[in-house]
Amino acid sequence: MNQKQLLRPVADAATLSAPLADFNTADAVEYLNTLALPQAADTLAALPLPRAVKLLEAPELQRAGDLVAALAPARAAALLGLMADDRATDIVHELDTAERARLIPLLAPEARQSIQLLLSYPPHTAGALMTTEFVGVPADWTVAQTLQHIREVERTRETVYAIYVLDPQTRQLQQVVTMRRLITGAAEDSILDVAQINPPVTVGPQLDQEEVAQLIRRHDLLAIPVVDEQQHMLGIVTVDDILDALIDESTEDVHKFGGVEALDKPYMQIGFFEMLRKRAGWLSVLFLGEMLTASAMQHYEDELARAVVLTLFIPLIMSSGGNSGSQATSLLIRSLALRELRLRDWWRVALRELPTGMVLGGILGLLAIVRITVWQLGGLHDYGEHWVLLALTIGAALIGIVTFGSLSGSMLPFILKRLGFDPASASAPFVATLVDVTGLVIYFSIAALILGGTLL
């Protein structure tokens, strides 16, 4: 883009859309993402409708909601009506209430109905992910009739590779036929002759997307039907929607585990203040929690004054508790997400983490005792006349704290799940904070026990 083009106030349609002529959809989307919003909206307005629809449907297009809001309402409604209804719904989700109220009445009745249905399901559920644009045929059709129907509707369906056979009277879902089986059938065969033998795997509209992904994976499907309680089909969730959802969800999970509110935009596109807000909240909450360590330390101020040597190991001991907790949490978050473990398995996990934590703590405790002994006997540092007792205190405290860290780190995801939260909301900093405060109390209690009468 040269200087002259940037300066020209309004460009004509041909000039605006010219650079996109040679691009495939993915490249055109990337080009649009680089333009300023008004320019991108003008370009979108200048494109032929089907091309603009393709670009708006691409999950990589950024600011899709802003772009649609910047178009003339009639054009925006026309584009939304032509788009796959699940993607159109995503865009409507991004609009504010006033923009929605302005656009929705302009939509064709059919598109309006399906978008409003999809808007009604909570995010991250099968209902919110699904599309209503599937191929459904009555059970009394033949293979030839079905193929002819698919040829006619192909362009308006998200996938034609799974065909849903419905009861001709009740329209309940009876069977699923895959395209690969359909084309092996003879023209006059009944559609039921090429259907799968097993009853179809279905999900309800409220099911979480992670469970939908597990089912699609487990049964090796390209799409899964979403049905109501009477087995009437509401829509389908396709494998590419699930792929998008899973990539977004793993980003969200890593962000949450790192202790940030999930970001919905790429790093460099988030405004400075929005970025601050996403991070300052949790950071402040953790800080307030961690203030309890200062209170705990104040409580032991006399002991600290008498035995300054005890403070030398506070960071070492506390970080070990946090690290072992973070390990256990990361293991359990994934086991719960993959449904390897259920809520009721918590005690089996606790019974494993208890001895695991004790042995891990024992290993670290041994390392600490060796370190203190070597430094003391090697003359690198003088820990005082009671250095043997001190070494024992550090070793014992590490066993206690690592055990507590492993145990509480592994139980936290269960507790969150039990309270109705996503177990993946358990973050490493949160576990560390939890373990830090208790860790100090464990440390000073063990010190009082072992060093009472000598150093303390």
Next chain:
Amino acid sequence: MNQKQLLRPVADAATLSAPLADFNTADAVEYLNTLALPQAADTLAALPLPRAVKLLEAPELQRAGDLVAALAPARAAALLGLMADDRATDIVHELDTAERARLIPLLAPEARQSIQLLLSYPPHTAGALMTTEFVGVPADWTVAQTLQHIREVERTRETVYAIYVLDPQTRQLQQVVTMRRLITGAAEDSILDVAQINPPVTVGPQLDQEEVAQLIRRHDLLAIPVVDEQQHMLGIVTVDDILDALIDESTEDVHKFGGVEALDKPYMQIGFFEMLRKRAGWLSVLFLGEMLTASAMQHYEDELARAVVLTLFIPLIMSSGGNSGSQATSLLIRSLALRELRLRDWWRVALRELPTGMVLGGILGLLAIVRITVWQLGGLHDYGEHWVLLALTIGAALIGIVTFGSLSGSMLPFILKRLGFDPASASAPFVATLVDVTGLVIYFSIAALILGGTLL
């Protein structure tokens, strides 16, 4: 399963396979997973070959390698030969060298060749994920010829929904035809008439699976062709293979971020000692690193003895550095994984993290100053006559440490990538350890500056 069945030493084929008769593949796999290994292997041996193949191909089947190793070699080879070659390769990957040497010569030449090709690619690459069982047709065929060919080979191909059109002479990839476009073509049309207009999107066999996933997602594909440098097709990676790979990769990423070596089995199936090994390694390395905090503290022992009040805030200050570092790392790990940022963008990130860290540190510093003031004036704790200077020290240290934490947490993934490691290897505990040691030095330097001559 009742007591009697468990006690009977050897059961006949009919009895063993009886419980599976009514199960679909996913349920049968779950049932097999619950059996002891010898019993599961006997059951697998008793099943008809096609059924056993289906179960072995399911990604949820656990101990697939052990099961195949426990079968009679001839049967094991027969099963591997009938399986999709990418899944068979996964199983061969799990076998030890002796078992591989025993089984591979028993395979049919075609299966042997493709499994050996797939074994030659590094894990997590397109080559390792791909299957060689795709539909390829010469460019001079008609729609009818292609459809007839698909009907014949359908059962032996992983997907028939993408058809690869090859140059009849050189066998180089020319075009891709989707099944949905194919069935809209007239029987006598050339296959090229229904092909996509854009040149096909292809990948090389060495490309990382995460980049393959991005391309599949970006271009909304069901499969992507893997080609050599002369555009000869080596195989295809299908969307369901990518789905499996992504789920495994997000588990691995969360584990790594939590500071555990990635586990390849569900939590409850990992032996006690294997679990210890996966955790003790990193935990000990971090512990040894964190020992530097003890050295740093020893260095400041005189200051600590003179001003015990300084120790009260050590856990608070250090954890804030670790938490802000963990936030920044989680943001950058995902941005690099999603290719939102490239290696060369490191300085743009550094320029953002610097002011972000300073403001975040300022917020926490303010909270700390408020807390000390309230406690002091409210009579909750006496921080001594120099409490104002102490509060300033804590506030300034927080700005320094949170800035350092954000900066080093965000640069770590870049450094790992630059060194050729996976940026996702940056773990929250590692960042915390890194920041802890430096944090102490920052804290004591600022304390010496502000409190020198009064408290110190």
